Amino acid sequence: KQEVTQIPAALSVPEGENLVLNCSFTDSAIYNLQWFRQDPGKGLTSLLLIQSSQREQTSGRLNASLDKSSGRSTLYIAASQPGDSATYLCAVRLTGSQGNLIFGKGTKLSVKP
Amino acid sequence: NAGVTQTPKFRVLKTGQSMTLLCAQDMNHEYMYWYRQDPGLGLRLIHYSVGEGTTAKGEVPDGYNVSRLKKQNFLLGLESAAPSQTSVYFCASSRTVNTEAFFGQGTRLTVV
Numbered sequence: 327k328q329e330v331t332q333i334p335a336a337l338s339v340p341e342g343e344n345l346v347l348n349c350s351f352t353d354s355a356i357y358n359l360q361w362f363r364q365d366p367g368k369g370l371t372s373l374l375l376i377q378s379s380q381r382e383q384t385s386g387r388l389n390a391s392l393d394k395s396s397g398r399s400t401l402y403i404a405a406s407q408p409g410d411s412a413t414y415l416c417a418v419r420l421t422g423s424q425g426n427l428i429f430g431k432g433t434k435l436s437v438k439p
Numbered sequence: 440n441a442g443v444t445q446t447p448k449f450r451v452l453k454t455g456q457s458m459t460l461l462c463a464q465d466m467n468h469e470y471m472y473w474y475r476q477d478p479g480l481g482l483r484l485i486h487y488s489v490g491e492g493t494t495a496k497g498e499v500p501d502g503y504n505v506s507r508l509k510k511q512n513f514l515l516g517l518e519s520a521a522p523s524q525t526s527v528y529f530c531a532s533s534r535t536v537n538t539e540a541f542f543g544q545g546t547r548l549t550v551v
Binding site: 357358360362367368369370371372375377415417419423424425426427429430431432 | 470472474479481482484487489495497529531533535536537538539540541542543544545547
């Protein structure tokens with residue numbers, strides 16, 4: 327059974343720091359991995375999608391990497407801002423599945439001014 | 440630019456009552472999913488659909504039913520609500536099995 331783990335569960339950093347969020351998964355037979363952001367009481371906002379054949383994706387200050395063979399992905403946030411405070415979730419889709427996302431429990435990020 | 444819209448946003452039910460949650464997407468996506476999010480348990484798949492007229496069970500389907508009569512709509516029904524169904528419900532859609540998934544804003548349901 328695919329398990330997705332995110333460490334740490336919570337992270338607090340001062341504004342301006344570069345930071346890395348980690349995601350690991352046990353089954354490397356995946357279509358892709360997607361990173362989401364969730365603000366309190368809100369829905370999930372898609373940040374980046376990395377296909378299994380890709381190594382990384384970038385969007386603005388965000389960079390996500392994927393090492394499928396080792397079952398790891400990282401989300402790098404450059405020059406963090408208080409507005410980046412949210413819970414970040416990663417999710418994978420297993421090859422051969424109907425595309426349902428298997429989620430980690432998230433990393434709650436707090437960026438202090 | 441609606442994307443995925445869920446109705447209602449909040450609801451309080453008494454035990455034993457029934458209700459239907461509506462998910463509507465305007466992106467012509469084939470795949471649609473219902474998840475529930477609970478503290479400590481994360482997001483878990485309830486039911487999903489791979490196209491109009493199709494539905495299938497996910498990880499936690501008991502107590503729920505679904506229908507997809509129109510491609511753009513995916514309905515989640517609770518026939519007899521129980522306190523254990525107190526949760527936040529999210530609908531998602533994607534064009535194919537391996538393209539980007541988009542989520543609605545959620546429905547916060549409390550069963551008393």
